Ligand SMILES: Nc1ncnc2c1ncn2[C@@H]1O[C@H](COP(=O)(O)OP(=O)(O)O)[C@@H](O)[C@H]1O
């Protein structure tokens with residue numbers, strides 16, 4: 001939904017307008033769809049081929065399929081990447097797609113012709129298909145920079161990432177739909193082991209053949225040209241990345257943060273691992289499995305896209321722990337209930353929690369980790385996710401098999417305690433504990449965290465900033481960024497740079513300033529800065545600046561934010577609190593109340609404070625000093641202190657930078673931080689695409 005929001009980047013349209021890339025993207029979508037479909041079909045067939053055996057055997061077969069499908073990229077990707085670099089990209093992609101198609105089609109065929117060898121061939125063919133995929137992924141990754149101009153590469157990567165995961169729920173729904181007509185098909189084609197899984201595999205074969213045909217006619221340069229690969233995507237060894245990224249540059253990652261980031265995702269993976277066999281015991285088959293699988297992914301997408309928007313005003317540090325707790329509780333109940341529909345709903349809720357936790361965690365990581373270590377931290381977290389998810393998906397069914405099923409007599413009734421349920425409940429409990437751990441670690445040492453949890457949550461759900469009484473203004477779809485600081489700190493310079501940068505990315509951007517952006521504002525500015533007006537009393541000064549703000553917010557800022565634009569303002573309410581509050585020694589609380597009323601409670605999503613010593617800042621200014629600039633150094637020192645205190649009281653919402661740094665370094669720092677508040681929720685630059693799970697940017 002945010003993709004079509006006004007002010008959001010029009011990038012997808014741009015990059016898809018390039019015909020060769022569009023074709024490659026279609027091919028990638030088909031391959032991804034096929035990949036997910038095969039995961040579903042193979043997990044189902046593993047359960048069906050072992051249906052006569054014990055639950056342990058069934059769960060072990062499912063776990064085996066997961067290991068075979070998901071372990072090769074973790075273990076072998078660097079090796080395959082090195083080999084793939086020497087091969088012709090286009091024909092590597094075509095050959096591996098055809099091979100995968102043939103292998104998937106062969107699974108049901110062998111099942112029909114040689115039933116005794118069905119399970120073995122399923123495992124062998126899946127492994128071979130995964131090995132083929134290992135060569136396909138690097139070929140595809142290195143083909144993208146040849147088709148897309150450098151400027152659009154991040155957009156292409158984001159689109160690819162979206163496709164890789166977006167096809168998961170589609171595949172699952174397709175699978176569930178096939179299963180619901182499976183009864184009819186079963187009657188027509190009694191020889192099939194499971195018509196829906198078989199048909200899913202034929203369909204899957206077809207998606208790979210079409211994908212191969214699409215790539216075959218693309219103008220992809222054969223070999224890696226020198227200096228190519230400009231996207232910087234490299235599927236470096238995942239295990240190596242995890243090992244080297246663990247302590248990026250010696251800085252230890254916040255443990256609560258990492259635990260929170262991975263905990264709920266692993267919970268989702270556990271549900272998918274257990275679901276097929278567990279649901280069968282509850283009387284649901286492939287349709288139920290497809291529905292639960294789709295629910296987890298759709299929930300994640302919803303959580304990741306909508307969560308941070310809806311809860312925009314909520315502290316990220318709290319949100320991370322709470323979203324993990326939501327997924328933990330949902331997981332706990334998923335294990336406890338015996339109704340398929342309820343399980344699917346709970347799995348969706350679990351996904352929502354996991355989605356919110358992932359984007360919130362990544363945004364926090366961006367804030368928490370020092371500049372030079374950020375890349376290492378992102379690499380580590382992505383690598384850890386790529387190991388933890390398959391591990392949870394494979395381990396959960398194995399444990400469920402080992403626990404086994406029990407019928408516990410309770411009076412005249414019996415309660416069926418099933419291995420799958422026990423594992424899900426235990427994992428849910430574990431995720432809840434992780435949530436508590438994460439919440440505590442992320443929020444201790446923060447006595448100034450602001451209002452209580454519940455008031456903040458309710459206020460955030462209403463889209464209102466809790467710290468002020470008004471807040472209607474807070475409901476908008478844009479982003480409001482303010483640059484604050486003393487005289488000569490470089491605010492106007494940065495506002496200019498950011499405006500250009502964001503416009504280049506396709507956002508509608510309003511670069512503005514206080515005082516003086518509206519007609520009335522210009523007059524007020526003249527009054528306020530004229531050195532002749534030395535008689536203005538402090539209280540009158542407050543009201544004049546506040547009148548400018550009221551006019552500016554109502555006429556310019558709010559309409560733009562409601563359109564979904566990004567507004568960047570050179571100064572806002574903090575200047576009033578610092579100059580008139582701290583500087584003129586008036587009550588900051590009184591001024592806050594007045595300005596909150598005047599601005600309809602509009603609070604910036606991010607305030608960048610450029611901190612500068614007054615002597616240094618004033619020395620940078622040319623021309624005659626205005627009324628405020630000519631105040632004493634002591635006055636400007638109080639202002640500086642006032643700004644720093646405001647930032648300290650609400651660190652989530654501030655980025656404090658040393659204004660003595662190089663201008664472009666400051667710009668880069670702001671750009672990095674700004675991403676988390678922009679209308680586009682996907683943190684770019686950190687992720688790219690591989691066949692199944694996020695790839696890592698290693699350079
Ligand atoms: N990081 C920086 N280092 C040194 N000089 C800077 C820096 N940023 C801006 N300047 C210069 O300082 C002066 C004041 O910058 P400006 O952006 O107008 O500050 P402000 O809007 O905060 O008063 C300008 O001449 C500008 O070129």
Ligand SMILES: Cc1cn([C@H]2C[C@H](O)[C@@H](COP(=O)(O)OP(=O)(O)O)O2)c(=O)[nH]c1=O
Pocket residue numbers: 486487488489491492513514515545570571572573575576577579580628629
């Ligand atoms: C917005 C605002 C500005 N001011 C002062 C700070 C500045 O000295 C002046 C605005 O001048 P301006 O030229 O916009 O600042 P800069 O030169 O730093 O870009 O008004 C307040 O005292 N209170 C306020 O609320």
